[in-house]
Amino acid sequence: MKRVRLILIGALCSLIAATAHAQALTSLQSLRVGYNTRKATVRPTGELKTQIDDVDRQIADATRVGKTGEVRRLIAKGQTLLNNRPWTPELDFSNSVVLRTDRVVADSSKPYTARIEQIYSPTIDLQGSLSAHVALRKRPVQNGPAPAAGAAAPAPEIAKDLGSFDGISRDLRESPYALELDVRDVADGTYVLAVDLMEGTRALGTSTLTINLRKGLDDLVAKLEADAKKAPDALKADILFPIDRMRNVNRARLELRTFDPVKDFAAAEEVAAAVRAGKNPFQTMTGDLKRHYTLTMANEIMPYRVYVPKGYNGSKAYPLIIALHGLGGTEDSFFDGYNQGFAALAEQHGYLVAAPLGYRVDGGYGWGVGNPPADPIAKQNQERSEADVMQVLQLMKQQYKVDASRTYLMGHSMGAIGTWRIAPKYPDLWAAIAPISGSGNAASLERIKTVPEVIVHGDDDRTVNVQGSRAMVTKLKEMGTEHKYIEVPGGSHSGVVAPNLAAIFDFFDAHKK
Secondary structure (H helix, E strand, O other): OHHHHHHOOOOOOOOOOOOEOOOOOOOHHHHHHHHHHHHHHHOOOHHHHHHHHHHHHHHHHHHHOOOHHHHHHHHHHHHHHHOOOOOOHHHHHHHHEEEEOOOOEEEOOOOEEEEEEEOOOOOOOOOOOEEEEEEEEEOOOOOOOOOOOOOOOOOOOEEEEEEEEEEEOOOOOOOOEEEEEOOOOOOOEEEEEEEEEEEOOEEEEEEEEEEEEEOOHHHHHHHHHHHHHHOOHHHHHHHHHHHHHHHHHHOOOOOHHHOOHHHHHHHHHHHHHHHHOOOOOOOOOOEEEEEEEEEOOOOEEEEEEEEEOOOOOOOOOEEEEEEEOOOOOOOOHHHHOHHHOHHHHHHHHOOEEEEEOOOOOOOOOOOOOOOOOOOHHHHHHHHHHHHHHHHHHHHHHHHOOEEEEEEEEEEEOHHHHHHHHHHHHOOOOOOEEEEEOOOOOHHHHHHHOOOOEEEEEEOOOOOOOOHHHHHHHHHHHHHOOOEEEEEEOOOOOOOOHHHHHHHHHHHHHOOOO
16 A cells, blocks of 8 residues: 555656656656556556566666666656557667756856766667757747647747757767857747757657746846845845746756746846835735745745735735645646636635645655655655745735634645645644545544545546545544545546536635634
8 A cells, every 4th residue: 555655646747758858857756656647547458568567677676776767767668668659779768868957047148058968878789979960949839739630740940950969979978968059149038959869860869958048147137136135025035036946947956847937037027126116016916926935944935826815905814725736736736727717716705825836846745644754855855845835824824814713725636645744734723624636644634533624536546546535535434524525437637626626615615613
């Protein structure tokens, strides 16, 4: 049971064994969840099952001795086989190659540098040195129209051809290849740096890195830092966030997708302008907004997303929901996902909402009432993830008039697991909780036996098995805890969220401490 929980926590995050690698590699936890979700979907039999079982044995062996690069290789191989594709030497090589740089977000008035590296040694026979063709591609349109059935996806549009390079080592672990690229005439924006690798005429695959370029970036950073020194303490983090986040992305601590340079720098400039005018722009702001603060234990500025009902003016206390995203998600997940219905329901029912990042997209929100993980890095991340949630709760109480008898906790997937972790650690805070598509430690429910719960799960969840919620509900029944269990016939891991948000708000409406 313990092993099942470890591999089935979090939101669906699938790995496609192909060409793209981020500066900060996707966490192994996310890759494992995606791989196991795919296995639960395909349900391999016969020869395929034999191959996957062999891959799983090798993953276990590589994990035991700490060979994380080999674990990534094997997960990619397993995903490829589950997608009914052969695992070729070329695919093995392509998945081993990554692009790395000191500046994912960079000032384009200066030469752009990157390195071609490898994270493991592939099993491929290469006879000579390699060559590469490098181009800057325009980023594909998000949520654009899908190609017609049977039609190939359109080729990415080239923003700038950056040339060809020869004499690249066959062993990029021992000898990474440095690139210096001229991007001075490239318009500001986010691009995909693409490197096509060849051995003679043999195509070995494409490695990509998403980057953001902006002219005058270094000057903007200096200006915002100067503005922050003159700002009130409550607004410094809102001005400095994009700088802090940019540096952590550049250091490979975070993926670029956790940061929108255009929006975040623009928001920081607006706050700085308000401060220069002697105003606090958040003082009377309602609706959907983004705030920031410094998590001292990590020395890092954290974002959190807030919804303030339009009728809020501080004259009366409002109920508050803390919403926890799933594995791979961010503080934006509940606002931008699930058919974008969450904020509308908060407005309709009159709730303040705060959605923390939880320190990292895979932070896990702590470890509940059980033993902490043995790995010190995992322990640190979970500790900081829980601290982020609790700090956001305190900030909301400081900044808004919150009804202490109507504070609620909810989450999806990893966030549901986090809900069942955090609620028992702080049992006196919550008027009710709402875990969606999660699992938990049934023994911990004794600490929140008087806290009403509404639980949602689909019986066709391929990521977190429905038995996790069923076991928790069984314990709730034994204790006599008030609860409502919504099990959706045929419901998928994420598909059950949006249709049941209204029921969760109704449940919260009916319960207070």
